[in-house]
Amino acid sequence: MRIDEETKRVYVRQSWLGDSMLCQERGRRMIVSPEFRTTNDSAAMGTAVHAGIEAVMRGVIDPRDAHHVSVKKLDQLRDEGIKVTNTDPSTWEDLVRSMTNAWVSGIYPEVPLGGVSEKKFEYNSGAVVGDYELWFEGTMDYSHESGLWDWKTAARKYSLLEKQTQSIQASVYAGHALSEGMVDEDGTVSFTFGVMIRTMKGDSQLVRIKRSSAHVMWVTEQAKTLVGSALALRSQDGSWNRSWLKNDQHFLCSDRWCPWWSVCKGVFIQDTDNQLGEQ
Numbered sequence: 001m002r003i004d005e006e007t008k009r010v011y012v013r014q015s016w017l018g019d020s021m022l023c024q025e026r027g028r029r030m031i032v033s034p035e036f037r038t039t040n041d042s043a044a045m046g047t048a049v050h051a052g053i054e055a056v057m058r059g060v061i062d063p064r065d066a067h068h069v070s071v072k073k074l075d076q077l078r079d080e081g082i083k084v085t086n087t088d089p090s091t092w093e094d095l096v097r098s099m100t101n102a103w104v105s106g107i108y109p110e111v112p113l114g115g116v117s118e119k120k121f122e123y124n125s126g127a128v129v130g131d132y133e134l135w136f137e138g139t140m141d142y143s144h145e146s147g148l149w150d151w152k153t154a155a156r157k158y159s160l161l162e163k164q165t166q167s168i169q170a171s172v173y174a175g176h177a178l179s180e181g182m183v184d185e186d187g188t189v190s191f192t193f194g195v196m197i198r199t200m201k202g203d204s205q206l207v208r209i210k211r212s213s214a215h216v217m218w219v220t221e222q223a224k225t226l227v228g229s230a231l232a233l234r235s236q237d238g239s240w241n242r243s244w245l246k247n248d249q250h251f252l253c254s255d256r257w258c259p260w261w262s263v264c265k266g267v268f269i270q271d272t273d274n275q276l277g278e279q
Contacts (some may be wrong), residue, residue, distance in 0.1 A: 001031060001227065003132065008071045010231075011122065011131040012223050020226055021168070022252055024244035028230070029260040032240045033163050036259040040083045042198075046153040048074035049196060050141070052100040053151050056108065057117035057142060063108055067100040083124040084257045089201075098154050099196035106204035107151075107194040115144030121176045129227045134220065136172050145182055147190030148173050155198050157205050163193060164209045171219035174211030188212045 001020075002011045020027025029036065045264060052070035055061045074096050081101070087095075110271070122137035142149035150169065152158070163170070176187040184188055188210045197203040234240045248265055255261045255271075 001230065008132050010129060010133050010159070010227050011135045011137045012227065013138050014136070014169045015138075017172070017219075017223055017226065018168045020078060021222065021254075022250050023247040023258075024226070024229070025246040025264060026252070026260065027226070028240055028244045029264070033260065033263075036257050036263075038083045039077060039081070040085045040257070041087045041089070041092065042085060042125055042153070044074065044077045045099070045198065047077060047091060048096045049099045049103065049153050050151055053103055053141075054117055057111075063104045065094040066104055067097045070096045070100040074200060087198075090129075095198055097179045098200050098202045099198065102196045102202040103151065103194060103202040104275070105202070107196075107206065110206060111142065111149060111194070112144045112146050115142055115149075116140075117142050119143040121126050123176045123179050125175065125223070127224050129224055130231050132227075132231070134223060134227060136175055138172065140173055140176075143177075143182075144162070147182075147184075147192060148177060148192060149192050152193050152195045153198055154195055154210075156194060157197060158195055158207045160207055160209070161206055163201075167191075167209065168222070170209060170211050171215040175220070177211075178213060178216060179217075 001013075001016055003009070004011065015029060016030060019030065048070045051073035052066035052068075055069045056066050071093055074092060082089075089259060091133040105275050119140045119142075120138075121140065121181065122135055125134045126138055127134040133182065140148055141151045148170075150173075170191040174191065177183070177189040189212075191209050192210055193205075193207040193209075195207060230240075230244065233240075233244060235241050246264065252258055255266060258264070
């Protein structure tokens with residue numbers, strides 16, 4: 001989330017909204033101390049695979065060479081530093097190569113050509129929170145007049161029902177598509193997740209969901225409540241020094257997954273405090 005005082009706008013990205021819905025304090029710290037953010041192994045592999053895909057979609061390379069670009073990007077990220085979570089570093093290169101090739105063989109043939117890769121967008125949600133207009137912004141992996149696409153790397157296959165009912169990302173992106181008139185005959189926006197499974201087998205998955213104006217109105221309502229709470233807690237000088245709601249009831253709340261854990265829950269709870277005795 002960022003505030004433009006000159007235009008009186010609050011800009012929200014889907015990634016910030018999603019993380020903040022899980023833990024508001026995580027959202028606050030993304031604003032006040034972004035320097036704590038680190039790249040973990042899952043994110044690094046995803047970024048590397050994205051690099052190869054983007055090169056193909058921009059017409060820079062032949063699809064058969066995409067894995068070379070991905071591996072090169074992984075090497076660059078290694079040099080910058082990658083935090084190990086639950087993967088073996090010796091497998092990273094093979095996994096990146098496998099996932100990139102899975103996209104080339106299983107997903108790319110289904111992608112309609114002639115769209116825009118890495119499309120930046122922003123739009124007015126139509127909502128007002130306090131003295132500010134609520135805007136959404138972001139970057140789409142791929143936008144085509146027939147629908148929106150997003151490339152994902154994942155440890156396991158996605159649940160179609162979960163994505164249809166809960167995807168914040170698809171709803172935010174659909175708001176832009178609706179504002180641009182990019183709708184199907186039934187008035188909805190098609191959104192496809194192209195998923196590469198993090199295995200050596202080279203598995204992939206296409207998860208196709210729909211988004212309507214109702215989904216956009218709901219995600220706008222979610223953003224309104226979160227931004228409203230944040231603004232209410234902002235100090236008079238405009239700083240974000242006051243803590244927000246701290247929620248540890250999910251997997252992200254751990255030293256392994258949250259860059260701010262050591263200055264949040266980690267101040268109070270250590271691994272030894274959660275060790276179970278003999279059962």
